[in-house]
Amino acid sequence: MSNAESVDSGQALDNNSKRMPCPKNRQLILYSNRRQTPILYIFLRTCPLSRHLPNFSNTEIAFSSKSNTQLFLARSLFQLIQCNSLVHVGGKLLNFGFKMGLPLSSLVRWNIFRHFCGGESIEECRTLMQKQMEKGVFSILDYGVEGEKTESGFNASTAEIIRTAKEAARSSEIAFIVFKFTAIASTDLLERVSRCRAKKSPLSDADQIQWTKVEARVDQICKAALDAKRPLMIDAEETWIQLAIDELAKTKMKQCNISGPCIYITFQMYRVDSLNRLKEIHEEAKRDSWHLGVKLVRGAYMEKEREYAQKQNLASPIHPTKDNTDQAYDSALEYCLANLESIGLCAGTHNEKSTVIATTFALQHSDQSPLKIHVKNNLWFSQLLGMSDNLTYNLAAAGLNAAKYVPYGPVHSVLPYLLRRAQENTSVNGQSSRELQLLDIEFTRRKG
Ligand SMILES: Cc1cc2nc3c(=O)[nH]c(=O)nc-3n(C[C@H](O)[C@H](O)[C@H](O)COP(=O)(O)OP(=O)(O)OC[C@H]3O[C@@H](n4cnc5c(N)ncnc54)[C@H](O)[C@@H]3O)c2cc1C
Numbered sequence: 401m402s403n404a405e406s407v408d409s410g411q412a413l414d415n416n417s418k419r420m421p422c423p424k425n426r427q428l429i430l431y432s433n434r435r436q437t438p439i440l441y442i443f444l445r446t447c448p449l450s451r452h453l454p455n456f457s458n459t460e461i462a463f464s465s466k467s468n469t470q471l472f473l474a475r476s477l478f479q480l481i482q483c484n485s486l487v488h489v490g491g492k493l494l495n496f497g498f499k500m501g502l503p504l505s506s507l508v509r510w511n512i513f514r515h516f517c518g519g520e521s522i523e524e525c526r527t528l529m530q531k532q533m534e535k536g537v538f539s540i541l542d543y544g545v546e547g548e549k550t551e552s553g554f555n556a557s558t559a560e561i562i563r564t565a566k567e568a569a570r571s572s573e574i575a576f577i578v579f580k581f582t583a584i585a586s587t588d589l590l591e592r593v594s595r596c597r598a599k600k601s602p603l604s605d606a607d608q609i610q611w612t613k614v615e616a617r618v619d620q621i622c623k624a625a626l627d628a629k630r631p632l633m634i635d636a637e638e639t640w641i642q643l644a645i646d647e648l649a650k651t652k653m654k655q656c657n658i659s660g661p662c663i664y665i666t667f668q669m670y671r672v673d674s675l676n677r678l679k680e681i682h683e684e685a686k687r688d689s690w691h692l693g694v695k696l697v698r699g700a701y702m703e704k705e706r707e708y709a710q711k712q713n714l715a716s717p718i719h720p721t722k723d724n725t726d727q728a729y730d731s732a733l734e735y736c737l738a739n740l741e742s743i744g745l746c747a748g749t750h751n752e753k754s755t756v757i758a759t760t761f762a763l764q765h766s767d768q769s770p771l772k773i774h775v776k777n778n779l780w781f782s783q784l785l786g787m788s789d790n791l792t793y794n795l796a797a798a799g800l801n802a803a804k805y806v807p808y809g810p811v812h813s814v815l816p817y818l819l820r821r822a823q824e825n826t827s828v829n830g831q832s833s834r835e836l837q838l839l840d841i842e843f844t845r846r847k848g
Contacts, residue, residue, distance in 0.1 A: 451766070453759055454794035456752055459842035461797050462790035465531045468846065474786070475839045477515050478832045481822045491819045498812050505811040508818070516786040516821045517544065517814055518806040522567050525808050528785075529573040536796035538575035538803035540633070540782060541567060544814035546582045551613075557583035558617045565624035575780070575803045576664070576746070577625040578633040581645045584621075585614040590641035597643045615648065622652050626662065633695050633746065636666035639705060639717045650681065657691040661744025661778065664693030669729040670702055670718050678732055686742055695782075696732055697748040698725055700820050729754055737761045740774035747781050748805075750788040750831060755781065755795070762800055776801075784821065787831065790838050 463471060481487050497504045509520075518525030522541065529539040541564040548554050561579045568574035581590060589610050596603050603611060625632035634649045636642060649665045656662040667674045678694065685692040699705075702718055709716040719725045733754055736745040747758050762779055765771040780801045783792045795802040807817055825832040 451763060452798075453756065453763060454798040454800075456755070456790050456794050457838070457841070458794055458797075459790065459838050459845060461535075462793045462838060463842045464793060465535055466789075471839055471842060471846075473511075474515060475836065475843075477511055478825065478835045478839070481512070481825050482832045482836070484826045487819075487822045487826050491822065494815065494819070498815060508811050508815070512818050512822060513811055513814070516784070516807065516818055518785060518808045520808060520810055522563060522808065525806050526571075529571070529806060532804055533573040535793055536799075536802070537792055538801070539573050539806045540576045540578050540803050541574055542578050542805050542807040543583065544807040544809040544817045546580045546637075546813075546816060547587060548583055549586060554584045554586075554613075554617065558620060561621050562624040565621070565628040565630065568625075568630045569628035574630065575801070576633050577621070577628065577630050578635060578805070579621055580635045580637065581614075581641070582637055584617045586610075587641055589614070590644045593644035594641055597647055618648060618652065622656060622663065626656065631662050631664060631693060631744065633664040633693070634666060635695075636668050636697070636699070638701050638708070639671065640708065653685070653693060654688065654690055657685075657693060658689070659691075661691040661693035664695050664744060664746060666695040666697060666748075667732060668697055668699030669732050670699035670705075670725045672717055672719055675728050675732055675735075678735065682735075682739065682743065691742055691744060693744040694736055695746040695748050696729065696736065698729055698751070700824070726751070726753070730757055733757055734761075737779070740771060740778045744778045745780065746803075747779075748783075749781075750783055750791065752791065755791050759795065759798070759800065763798075786821070787825075787835070 466474070494504060494508065518528050518541075525539070525541060529541075532539055543557065543560045543564055545557055545560070548557055561577070561583070564574075565577045568577055589607060592607055593603060593611055596607075602608075622632060634645065637645065646665060649663065653663045653665065667678050669675070682692050699718070705718050706716050719728060729749070729751070730753070733745075733747060734757065736743045737758060747754065749755060758779065758781065762775045765775045780803060781791070781795050782803045782805060783789075784805045785807065792802045792804055807814055825835070
């Protein structure tokens with residue numbers, strides 16, 4: 401019998417296990433006294449699971465936590481970043497300006513930062529996280545620093561990520577802990593380690609010393625997440641550094657995911673090899689009796705990947721067309737949904753069709769199905785702050801597990817993240833027209 405089944409029936413918990421209600425009684429954590437690791441995380445629904453597919457065009461629910469002024473500012477921003485050339489040139493100018501030390505922080509803070517980030521510190525994100533939770537939406541506090549270069553920078557990032565775990569321990573609004581490897585390790589080191597792993601050759605002595613420090617930082621972060629009794633998600637980045645990340649992450653999953661998915665790794669489905677890799681790792685997990693934690697995304701570095709492959713004279717690791725990526729994403733989604741008893745899934749997407757696939761599955765298994773408990777515990781949906789509120793808030797209103805990534809950090813440090821969001825929302829990439837359309841519908845609705 402799985403842990404989940406034993407918990408649902410309220411039986412078969414060993415005598416040393418306790419139920420720990422969180423302060424707001426939205427979350428129940430079961431853990432064993434003998435092992436100080438949680439055996440299961442259960443987020444109690446803030447409303448019963450609906451029997452109907454959510455209406456993702458319901459803008460009243462989607463923007464229920466936004467004031468008229470916030471809607472107006474969001475609309476102005478999406479109109480601005482719809483312009484491809486502005487995003488392209490503006491991004492380069494901002495990067496250059498920050499490197500030259502120009503005082504651009506205020507300019508960025510009052511428009512794009514305010515829309516896509518929760519604040520510069522954890523404290524600044526608290527009100528937003530509470531407001532989201534009032535609508536049933538959980539938060540994933542994401543320290544947005546990436547591409548750190550110094551030892552002191554890596555240690556400072558590790559300390560800050562641990563602070564997000566401590567914040568989660570005291571706040572029921574936070575569903576997952578998350579981090580990026582490039583916040584705690586140098587990109588050059590990750591690239592060299594990935595190359596050695598691919599060739600199955602040993603690391604140089606100098607690299608081994610540095611890698612041991614990275615492993616120690618990852619250990620500290622995992623421990624902090626376990627102490628906070630929250631699952632930990634590890635973001636995916638560029639292919640040439642990803643092998644080192646995946647191998648270390650898999651080692652941690654083998655250690656921590658015995659009784660449930662405590663560590664989640666990210667599969668970027670724009671990669672040609674991702675679907676097979678997902679199935680292979682899942683086979684390994686089943687064979688060795690651990691749970692696989694999966695965050696499914698399409699992938700955020702497509703242009704960089706293609707340029708890199710071209711420069712290195714390599715075949716592109718990315719699917720040739722958007723359709724191919726979409727098919728791979730939906731196949732991976734269906735595979736994970738069919739295996740929810742051994743896979744913890746977080747669908748990280750703004751794509752409505754993919755979201756409908758997962759939602760339909762969840763609602764089909766909400767009643768008498770034996771998969772019901774796995775849908776309840778092992779299926780999450782997540783979108784980035786400032787994007788696709790129509791999905792997040794309507795999913796939450798339908799009683800599904802929905803969470804917003806809430807990036808935060810000093811303005812200059814989160815700039816690469818902000819520029820990726822701007823890029824993703826240009827008219828070429830299409831997302832902004834959907835956002836603008838929904839904002840217009842809501843304005844009209846509010847005017848009566
Ligand atoms: C909660 C969450 C967590 C995330 N974490 C990560 C992460 O760890 N690592 C990461 O890389 N990204 C991450 N992302 C970003 C994510 O990859 C982008 O938001 C995503 O690429 C946008 O895709 P979409 O699924 O929202 O849908 P869509 O808007 O339908 O898809 C756009 C995506 O399709 C792909 N695509 C577009 N055109 C083509 C083409 N011509 N050929 C092939 N593929 C194409 C690209 O991946 C593009 O980004 C995360 C997103 C979310 C919501």
